[in-house]
Amino acid sequence: MMSWETVIGLEIHAQLATRSKIFSSAATAYGAAPNAQANLVDLGYPGVLPVLNRDAVRMAVKFGLAVGAQVAPRSVFARKNYFYPDLPKGYQISQYEKPVVEKGKLQIMLDDGTIKVIGITRAHLEEDAGKSLHEDFQGASGIDLNRAGTPLLEIVSEPDMRSAKEAVAYLKKVHTLVRYLEICDGNMQEGSFRCDANVSVRPVGQEKFGTRCEIKNLNSFRYIEKAINYEVARQIEEIEAGRKIKQETRLYDPDKGETRSLRSKEEANDYRYFPDPDLLPVVIEQAFVESVRGTLPELPDQKAARYVEKFGLSAYDAGVLTASREMGDFYESVLAALQAKNLAGHEKLAANWTMGELSAALNKDNVDVTQSRIDAARLAGLLARIADETISGKIAKEVFEAMWAEGSDADAIIEAKGLKQITDTGAIEKTIDEVMAANPKQLADYRSGKDKLFGFFVGQVMKVTAGKANPAQVNDLLKKKLAP
Amino acid sequence: MTELHHLTLAELNEGLRARRFSSVEITRHFLARIERLNPALNAVITVTGEQALAAAQRADRLLAAGEAGDLTGLPIIHKDIFCTDGVLTTCGSRMLSNFVAPYDATLVERLSQAGVVMLGKANMDEFAMGSSNETSWYGPVKNPWDLKKVPGGSSGGSAASVAARITPAATATDTGGSIRQPAALTGLTGFKPTYGRVSRYGMIAFASSLDQAGTLTLTAKDAALLMRDMAGFDAKDSTSVDTPVPDYVAALDQPLNGLRIGLLKEFFDGLEPRMATLIREALQVYERRGAKLFEVSLPNLPLSVPTYYVVAPAECSSNLSRFDGVRFGYRCENPKDLLDLYKRSRGEGFGAEVKRRIMTGTYVLSAGYYDAYYLRAQKVRRLITDDFARAFKQVDVLMGPTSPTPAFDIGAKVDDPITMYLNDIYTIGANLAGLPAMSIPCGKIDGLPVGLQIIGPHFAEAKLFNVAHGYQQDTLWHKEIPKGYE
Numbered sequence: 001m002m003s004w005e006t007v008i009g010l011e012i013h014a015q016l017a018t019r020s021k022i023f024s025s026a027a028t029a030y031g032a033a034p035n036a037q038a039n040l041v042d043l044g045y046p047g048v049l050p051v052l053n054r055d056a057v058r059m060a061v062k063f064g065l066a067v068g069a070q071v072a073p074r075s076v077f078a079r080k081n082y083f084y085p086d087l088p089k090g091y092q093i094s095q096y097e098k099p100v101v102e103k104g105k106l107q108i109m110l111d112d113g114t115i116k117v118i119g120i121t122r123a124h125l126e127e128d129a130g131k132s133l134h135e136d137f138q139g140a141s142g143i144d145l146n147r148a149g150t151p152l153l154e155i156v157s158e159p160d161m162r163s164a165k166e167a168v169a170y171l172k173k174v175h176t177l178v179r180y181l182e183i184c185d186g187n188m189q190e191g192s193f194r195c196d197a198n199v200s201v202r203p204v205g206q207e208k209f210g211t212r213c214e215i216k217n218l219n220s221f222r223y224i225e226k227a228i229n230y231e232v233a234r235q236i237e238e239i240e241a242g243r244k245i246k247q248e249t250r251l252y253d254p255d256k257g258e259t260r261s262l263r264s265k266e267e268a269n270d271y272r273y274f275p276d277p278d279l280l281p282v283v284i285e286q287a288f289v290e291s292v293r294g295t296l297p298e299l300p301d302q303k304a305a306r307y308v309e310k311f312g313l314s315a316y317d318a319g320v321l322t323a324s325r326e327m328g329d330f331y332e333s334v335l336a337a338l339q340a341k342n343l344a345g346h347e348k349l350a351a352n353w354t355m356g357e358l359s360a361a362l363n364k365d366n367v368d369v370t371q372s373r374i375d376a377a378r379l380a381g382l383l384a385r386i387a388d389e390t391i392s393g394k395i396a397k398e399v400f401e402a403m404w405a406e407g408s409d410a411d412a413i414i415e416a417k418g419l420k421q422i423t424d425t426g427a428i429e430k431t432i433d434e435v436m437a438a439n440p441k442q443l444a445d446y447r448s449g450k451d452k453l454f455g456f457f458v459g460q461v462m463k464v465t466a467g468k469a470n471p472a473q474v475n476d477l478l479k480k481k482l483a484p
Numbered sequence: 485m486t487e488l489h490h491l492t493l494a495e496l497n498e499g500l501r502a503r504r505f506s507s508v509e510i511t512r513h514f515l516a517r518i519e520r521l522n523p524a525l526n527a528v529i530t531v532t533g534e535q536a537l538a539a540a541q542r543a544d545r546l547l548a549a550g551e552a553g554d555l556t557g558l559p560i561i562h563k564d565i566f567c568t569d570g571v572l573t574t575c576g577s578r579m580l581s582n583f584v585a586p587y588d589a590t591l592v593e594r595l596s597q598a599g600v601v602m603l604g605k606a607n608m609d610e611f612a613m614g615s616s617n618e619t620s621w622y623g624p625v626k627n628p629w630d631l632k633k634v635p636g637g638s639s640g641g642s643a644a645s646v647a648a649r650i651t652p653a654a655t656a657t658d659t660g661g662s663i664r665q666p667a668a669l670t671g672l673t674g675f676k677p678t679y680g681r682v683s684r685y686g687m688i689a690f691a692s693s694l695d696q697a698g699t700l701t702l703t704a705k706d707a708a709l710l711m712r713d714m715a716g717f718d719a720k721d722s723t724s725v726d727t728p729v730p731d732y733v734a735a736l737d738q739p740l741n742g743l744r745i746g747l748l749k750e751f752f753d754g755l756e757p758r759m760a761t762l763i764r765e766a767l768q769v770y771e772r773r774g775a776k777l778f779e780v781s782l783p784n785l786p787l788s789v790p791t792y793y794v795v796a797p798a799e800c801s802s803n804l805s806r807f808d809g810v811r812f813g814y815r816c817e818n819p820k821d822l823l824d825l826y827k828r829s830r831g832e833g834f835g836a837e838v839k840r841r842i843m844t845g846t847y848v849l850s851a852g853y854y855d856a857y858y859l860r861a862q863k864v865r866r867l868i869t870d871d872f873a874r875a876f877k878q879v880d881v882l883m884g885p886t887s888p889t890p891a892f893d894i895g896a897k898v899d900d901p902i903t904m905y906l907n908d909i910y911t912i913g914a915n916l917a918g919l920p921a922m923s924i925p926c927g928k929i930d931g932l933p934v935g936l937q938i939i940g941p942h943f944a945e946a947k948l949f950n951v952a953h954g955y956q957q958d959t960l961w962h963k964e965i966p967k968g969y970e
Contacts, residue, residue: 046583
């Protein structure tokens with residue numbers, strides 16, 4: 001049987017976080033009453049004209065710089081002509097032949113830890129269309145033009161991805177990046193970040209690409225992976241059954257978990273692109289590019305590299321902690337708080353707790369790290385007690401849970417619950433003596449060579465001290481005392 | 485006393501300031517003339533009498549308080565292509581026969597702020613597509629010089645109104661000659677500014693890269709007066725140009741001694757002899773003032789018409805997509821589905837010439853034809869623009885005829901689009917190159933007016949007014965009034 005290679009390219013639409021629309025002064029905030037945020041320009045009234053929002057250009061340039069792309073000194077807005085009720089002017093203003101950003105790249109990390117570079121063909125500015133509402137209107141359709149004219153950055157990748165997993169990794173990377181850059185809120189439910197996938201298969205070793213299908217309506221990471229996997233299987237099945245893949249646009253149906261044909265290439269519109277005569281070419285001076293470069297934050301890859309180099313974290317951990325700007329900020333706030341307590345060298349401990357207990361708790365409550373019930377200072381307070389051996393790691397988990405539930409300090413909980421670790425040698429020895437006295441048979445067996453019973457004694461001591469005895473000390477002292 | 489409708493804007497302004505009459509009197513006078521004379525002319529679609537009188541009263545208060553500007557209290561008619569807040573704005577089309585604009589075009593707003601009194605909205609070729617004003621949904625406009633003749637187009641209603649003295653001035657637009665050709669055919673001064681000089685915001689688009697608003701007036705001085713307030717940067721129009729507006733009126737009386745006039749060889753080749761004679765006579769007026777004549781050739785200029793009829797329809801096919809029966813304008817009865825709504829609303833809402841241009845434009849932008857038509861036309865446009873730029877290194881202005889013939893009969897060319905399109909052969913070049921250009925009356929053939937066209941380099945508005953004003957100091961053609969409208 002032939003083995004197949006998957007080829008995927010993504011077109012990502014990121015809604016730019018400008019306050020007003022790309023060509024009008026109407027607000028872009030989500031969730032307003034239908035058509036409350038559409039002015040005469042958005043409604044395509046006779047005589048109105050578009051005026052480009054400079055902030056949208058700035059954001060596009062910022063993205064371009066972050067992916068090492070070329071920022072075009074001169075780019076052109078074109079009209080994409082087609083009729084649809086939620087497209088008020090009968091054309092969408094987009095960039096066609098001369099996009100603002102070209103030839104960038106982004107690194108993704110594969111499961112085996114290797115780095116792969118994904119090419120970004122281009123990123124261009126365009127306006128979003130409105131929304132058609134087909135329910136609740138008794139046979140008629142409603143149109144909400146609040147979204148019409150919202151600025152989008154369409155980010156087009158090279159067909160560089162070879163599996164659904166790679167596609168998701170790339171998508172997540174772009175998602176992280178646009179949020180780092182503060183040019184898109186990344187909200188997939190509200191449609192601020194969505195993507196179409198171009199998928200094809202070819203026999204392994206063949207250079208020529210297979211016929212591709214474009215899958216639309218992918219608005220969650222989970223759907224994208226499922227949709228691509230479904231589509232790949234479908235295409236292989238088609239070819240192996242002796243049929244040809246038709247170039248077409250397919251829609252993903254998340255309820256049925258399948259893709260279905262929307263329109264074939266023959267049915268596709270002839271968009272009759274031409275330069276929009278209402279807008280002058282966008283001329284971007286080098287000085288403007290440099291001023292935008294000055295506003296670039298530390299990018300995820302740079303940050304991850306710093307974590308590896310300075311904090312000794314693994315590449316994987318560094319990747320997880322830098323997956324969102326907020327997570328990285330939180331982690332570094334924890335480190336700063338530990339530093340303030342003169343506790344250095346606990347970067348790994350802080351990383352484990354941020355990625356472990358904290359992330360789990362955030363996921364469970366389905367909240368963002370910025371809304372964490374335990375802030376960075378409090379988490380540092382807890383870690384400090386582990387570091388100074390006031391509590392053991394095991395007890396710390398109990399304290400963490402109490403902190404999350406009650407919203408109080410680690411110290412207060414340790415105090416109230418009497419969880420402070422017992423480190424007094426005399427106290428531990430006294431407990432060991434009691435345990436030995438209470439278990440004469442086990443003691444005799446151990447001393448006659450049953451080494452395995454050492455664990456039993458550790459367990460008994462911890463049980464009596466409710467887990468508070470310092471485990472290392474318990475070990476040491478037990479060894480001495482149990483010795484015949 | 486001279487009749488009020490014989491006065492120019494400048495003279496009316498003088499009279500208002502001298503308190504010889506009030507704005508309300510002027511306004512009533514012109515409204516009465518509209519009522520009496522418009523039915524035969526069909527030049528005005530909407531008369532805004534009440535609003536006009538209210539505006540005139542406000543103007544009179546400003547005049548009394550000594551707070552009036554040079555345009556305060558002067559009446560005007562706007563071409564029905566300009567959106568006027570709360571007033572029907574039809575663009576000469578059934579498609580907008582129910583469209584009350586919710587805002588003022590920048591030009592309308594600026595003139596209102598200057599105190600101008602709007603009398604009404606002028607008839608026009610549908611969506612400004614036509615050279616005879618016969619494509620209007622509201623019927624053809626008649627030429628006051630001969631009611632059997634066309635007034636030219638597309639600003640035929642504006643031109644007929646001023647020529648018939650039912651308004652002292654009108655606004656208009658020029659995409660391929662739509663101000664200059666009607667000016668020539670009705671004996672008026674028609675002015676098209678540099679592309680980008682007057683905001684297009686609120687002016688219903690035909691071909692965005694060519695459309696430019698201007699004036700139809702009795703004199704160059706009146707055009708200069710209006711342009712002082714109409715011109716200037718508008719943040720709402722990305723193609724408007726942010727350069728200062730000089731005082732056009734102050735520059736009117738500059739001497740013309742030494743003016744270098746270029747005669748466009750291509751415009752005189754094959755020109756009708758009587759027309760050629762009138763143009764030559766006009767040039768002699770300039771020679772007497774010390775101007776020098778030079779022959780200039782623009783080798784690519786003969787390609788203007790085919791170039792224009794690719795670029796303009798392409799842009800119009802896209803600009804007119806918004807008229808879909810969904811949000812405003814004409815909607816067909818009982819559409820059975822979306823496609824039916826589109827097809828019938830547009831099929832019934834647009835007239836034949838508009839449909840012809842939408843189809844042409846759609847064709848030239850189609851996949852496989854774009855390079856051969858649209859892209860090539862843009863290259864030729866560049867060549868024509870370069871030709872003009874070269875010419876303006878040698879001369880200050882270019883002169884020639886505005887239109888190949890005087891006004892023709894209504895119905896004579898309406899079924900022959902190519903012949904109709906050739907009417908614009910002399911005017912289109914200035915639009916393709918974005919140059920300021922004007923037409924001034926320079927004689928008559930068989931009792932019908934003929935225009936002299938003057939084209940200048942970019943932003944040479946002041947120079948054009950100066951040149952045209954000089955001619956009008958030495959001639960009387962601009963004072964002629966058609967019979968029956970004296």
